[in-house]
Amino acid sequence: MHWADHTAMRLTEQYGPQVIASGITPSGEFHIGHLREILTAEMIHRACLDAKIDSEYIFIVDSMDPLRRVYSFLSDEYEKYIGYPLVNIPAPNPDGSPSNEGKNYANHFLGPFLESLKEIGVYPRVVMNHKTYEDGEFAEKIDLAINNKEKIHEIIENISGRELPEDWFPYNPIGSDGSMDGVRVTGYERPYVFWTDKHGIDGRSDIRKADGKMPWRVDWAARWGIHGITCEPAGKDHGASGGSFDTGIPICKLLGSEPPGKMVYEWIQLKGSGPMSSSSGNTIGPIEALDLVPPEILRYIIARTKVKKHIDFDTGPSLFETADEYERLVSNPPSGEGLSKKKKVAKDTILGSLRLSQVNRGEDPSKSIAGVSFRHLAMLAQIKSRDQDIWDSLNNSKHIDGEPNESLVGRLSRMRNWIEGVHFPDDARIRIQGQISEENKQKLTEQQKLFLSELSSEFESCEWTENRVNELIREITMKIGIGRREGYVALYLLILGTDYGPRIASIITELSRKQIMQIFSKSL
RNA sequence: GGGUCUGUAGCUUAGUCAGGUAGAGCACCGGGCUUUUAACCCGGGGGUCGCGGGUUCGAACCCCGUCAGACCCGCCA
Numbered sequence: 001m002h003w004a005d006h007t008a009m010r011l012t013e014q015y016g017p018q019v020i021a022s023g024i025t026p027s028g029e030f031h032i033g034h035l036r037e038i039l040t041a042e043m044i045h046r047a048c049l050d051a052k053i054d055s056e057y058i059f060i061v062d063s064m065d066p067l068r069r070v071y072s073f074l075s076d077e078y079e080k081y082i083g084y085p086l087v088n089i090p091a092p093n094p095d096g097s098p099s100n101e102g103k104n105y106a107n108h109f110l111g112p113f114l115e116s117l118k119e120i121g122v123y124p125r126v127v128m129n130h131k132t133y134e135d136g137e138f139a140e141k142i143d144l145a146i147n148n149k150e151k152i153h154e155i156i157e158n159i160s161g162r163e164l165p166e167d168w169f170p171y172n173p174i175g176s177d178g179s180m181d182g183v184r185v186t187g188y189e190r191p192y193v194f195w196t197d198k199h200g201i202d203g204r205s206d207i208r209k210a211d212g213k214m215p216w217r218v219d220w221a222a223r224w225g226i227h228g229i230t231c232e233p234a235g236k237d238h239g240a241s242g243g244s245f246d247t248g249i250p251i252c253k254l255l256g257s258e259p260p261g262k263m264v265y266e267w268i269q270l271k272g273s274g275p276m277s278s279s280s281g282n283t284i285g286p287i288e289a290l291d292l293v294p295p296e297i298l299r300y301i302i303a304r305t306k307v308k309k310h311i312d313f314d315t316g317p318s319l320f321e322t323a324d325e326y327e328r329l330v331s332n333p334p335s336g337e338g339l340s341k342k343k344k345v346a347k348d349t350i351l352g353s354l355r356l357s358q359v360n361r362g363e364d365p366s367k368s369i370a371g372v373s374f375r376h377l378a379m380l381a382q383i384k385s386r387d388q389d390i391w392d393s394l395n396n397s398k399h400i401d402g403e404p405n406e407s408l409v410g411r412l413s414r415m416r417n418w419i420e421g422v423h424f425p426d427d428a429r430i431r432i433q434g435q436i437s438e439e440n441k442q443k444l445t446e447q448q449k450l451f452l453s454e455l456s457s458e459f460e461s462c463e464w465t466e467n468r469v470n471e472l473i474r475e476i477t478m479k480i481g482i483g484r485r486e487g488y489v490a491l492y493l494l495i496l497g498t499d500y501g502p503r504i505a506s507i508i509t510e511l512s513r514k515q516i517m518q519i520f521s522k523s524l
Numbered sequence: 525g526g527g528u529c530u531g532u533a534g535c536u537u538a539g540u541c542a543g544g545u546a547g548a549g550c551a552c553c554g555g556g557c558u559u560u561u562a563a564c565c566c567g568g569g570g571g572u573c574g575c576g577g578g579u580u581c582g583a584a585c586c587c588c589g590u591c592a593g594a595c596c597c598g599c600c601a
Contacts (some may be wrong), residue, residue: 024601037601068599147560157525161526161597235601241527242597266529267601269594308529310594312536321536321550328549346547349538372563379562397563428562470559484554488561498557503560 001305002352004047006274007263011044011231014261017054020045021232023220025062025087026106028071030113031270032289032298032313035507039302040233040265040411042122043356045424050355050362057125058227062107064133065215066172066180078311083181083212084175087130104486106130116286121359129219132226136208141189141222143207144255145170145214145369146188155215155250160242169193173205173212180212187370221248225257232260233307233315239264284313292418294411296368300326300357304350315423323374330354330365370408372399374415375428379502381415385512393506433497434509435522439495447482448490454480455491456520464513469505494523 001009009016022041024034041057048055064085070078075096081089090098091108106128114126132138139353145152152170175183175197182198192204193212206210207219214222224232236245245262252259255474270284289298292315301322305311312318315355333354334347354365370377372394382392390412394400398409444452454476462468492501495508495516508516 022601025599027600033601035601040601065599083599233601235596236528237596237600239528240596244525248559264528265601267595309537310530318536318550323548325536334548341542343547346538350548393560397560399563430562467559474559484558487559492561500561502562505559 002047002303002349003354004043004303004356005051005352006349007044007231008047008053008149010261011048012053015230015258017056018045018048018230019056019228020048020059021227021229023060023062023129023223023232025064025065026109026113027067028073029285030111032284032286033300034113034454035266035286036268036302037233037235037309038117038122038124039120040307041231042124043303044231044233046356046361048332048353052211057122057124058127058229060127060129060223061106061110063110063128063218064130064210064219067105081179083179085130085180085210087128088178112285112287116290119290119359120286120299121361127212127227129223130210132223133210133213137226138214138222141226141255141373142171142214143190145218145222145251146193148254151254152218152251154276155254156247159247159250160217165323170218171205171207171212171214173203175199176201176203183212199436217244217247219261220244220253221251222255222339224248224252224259225255228257230260231263233263233265236264236266243468260318260518263307265307268313270313284315288474289313289315292421292423293323293412294368294407294414295359296357296365297323297326299359300353303353303356315418316425317427320374320378320428322426326354326357327369327373330369331371338429360490367405370405370411372408374411377411377415378419378428379423379430380506381419383502385510387412389510416466428505430502432507432515433495433519435519436494440497442491443493443499445486447480448486450480451476451482451487452490452494452520453524454519458524459513459516460521464509466505466509469508473505495519 008018020041020456022037024030024037038059045055045057064087066083066085067078067081067089068084070076073094073096075098077098078089078092078096081098086106087104089105090100091103093099117124122297146169149168149170153164153168169185171185171193172180173183173193174180175195176199177197179197183195184197185193185195186202187194190206191207193207194202194204196202211221234245239262249259249262261500297319301311301313329350334350336515358365358368376399378389380393384390384393387409391400391404394404394408395402404412407515417430455472458472458476459469462472473487473491477484488504489499491504491508492499495504501507
């Protein structure tokens with residue numbers, strides 16, 4: 001059974017209607033690591049719906065979280081905003097300076113991310129956490145937390161093993177300058193928390209408004225209750241023993257609600273360069289990824305991997321493999337009756353992955369495939385600059401019949417982006433040689449050289465079409481009595497510098513006659 | 525130091541929660557395809573399931589130990 005279906009099944013044994021949640025702090029550029037948070041939750045949500053269980057998927061944006069430090073992509077001017085809720089900070093300009101155009105920091109990073117979520121078929125109910133404070137929905141929990149301050153203090157110290165300061169308080173008010181840093185609580189009288197800030201100014205915060213927020217570990221536990229969350233997969237950072245999940249569970253109960261079960265997912269890493277982090281700049285954004293990878297493949301990468309396994313995200317060679325695997329599985333899905341228990345499990349898991357990889361829930365996966373492998377398309381895209389030539393070629397090779405489908409058109413345009421960019425794998429790149437290398441020239445037999453020179457003289461005036469070129473290759477190899485294979489090898493050595501390659505006639509005719517003649521004349 | 529996860533064919537991995545003689549893809553090798561030599565079809569070799577113990581009639585799977593890697597324990601998905 002697929003992990004999402006399995007989780008859905010477990011959830012229904014425990015709760016009624018489901019509220020599946022994700023939560024992310026918009027402190028910087030979103031990256032595909034965040035996509036795992038989102039998709040893990042969203043796939044469980046879909047699995048619930050598919051099992052005819054009431055379910056809602058919410059995406060909680062931690063817009064009330066304070067700016068912790070001046071990240072590398074921010075200018076020094078942000079120093080003054082440290083401790084401010086992200087929603088109250090101006091968005092950065094491209095040069096990192098704060099903008100005056102009225103957009104806030106949280107929305108600045110959130111907007112593009114929500115756009116890419118649409119592209120992968122994720123439509124959450126977005127909850128801005130500052131709104132929840134503003135609307136007074138936290139008030140009851142804040143009151144309870146303050147009245148149980150000692151108990152919460154104890155829970156956090158016991159479970160996390162870290163020591164909290166003597167004057168720790170489960171509510172951080174915003175001071176007179178807008179920052180939550182250095183604000184000392186001096187008293188509480190519902191609904192007001194009284195404080196003195198770092199400038200020595202006194203004030204009060206209304207717990208029914210966004211005048212402050214609870215610290216992370218308490219905030220998280222409280223919101224589980226407020227939104228009735230039944231499942232919120234957490235990154236392994238929160239999942240560590242003594243981490244915020246472990247303290248959240250008893251705190252949530254203390255605040256009068258039933259916590260969700262613990263579920264922890266592994267991180268996505270960039271192949272070879274470790275974990276992703278918005279602040280270190282080691283990221284691939286969802287937009288960048290969607291520029292190269294079709295959305296269903298991106299979903300498939302997450303869907304096929306067990307939640308507790310880390311994913312090496314790689315835009316290089318393994319992307320071919322994953323994409324072709326997807327293509328193959330969709331066009332030839334596992335089937336069969338009377339399988340052994342294990343085979344049946346494997347079959348159901350794969351079918352689940354394919355089902356959950358669809359951009360539109362419930363859509364037939366066969367609509368999402370292009371009918372041609374990534375590898376083949378990569379080859380065609382490199383040797384043919386006109387899309388129509390590619391469709392013709394694919395018709396010819398019987399990959400498609402007639403016009404390309406929407407999926408294929410999208411694949412080709414992404415493929416072209418990929419080829420032009422830095423992520424395209426070297427060994428898939430076709431490089432036209434200016435002339436044959438000395439080393440490769442040594443490899444040619446006398447007959448192969450004869451073949452090339454005869455071909456060269458025919459090329460001077462022949463019809464410049466794939467068919468004609470192919471015919472010539474056939475005719476000349478026959479004429480001088482060498483195997484066709486040998487003829488092809490000679491051409492590959494000459495034009496690509498390797499002894500194998502894609503259909504050479506396409507490459508030859510894609511290049512101009514002049515270019516080809518130059519290679520020949522320089523090499524022979 | 526404390527903790528979590530991972531370790532199965534050259535590579536990516538399924539199977540571990542409910543124990544019943546290791547399954548797939550890629551790559552590789554061989555064959556076929558008389559316009560596809562990065563296409564397509566067929567076939568093949570390849571694994572002491574990290575290591576050592578234990579429980580069991582039987583262990584990749586359960587238990588104990590051990591090694592290696594990744595990560596968490598201020599913030600981070």
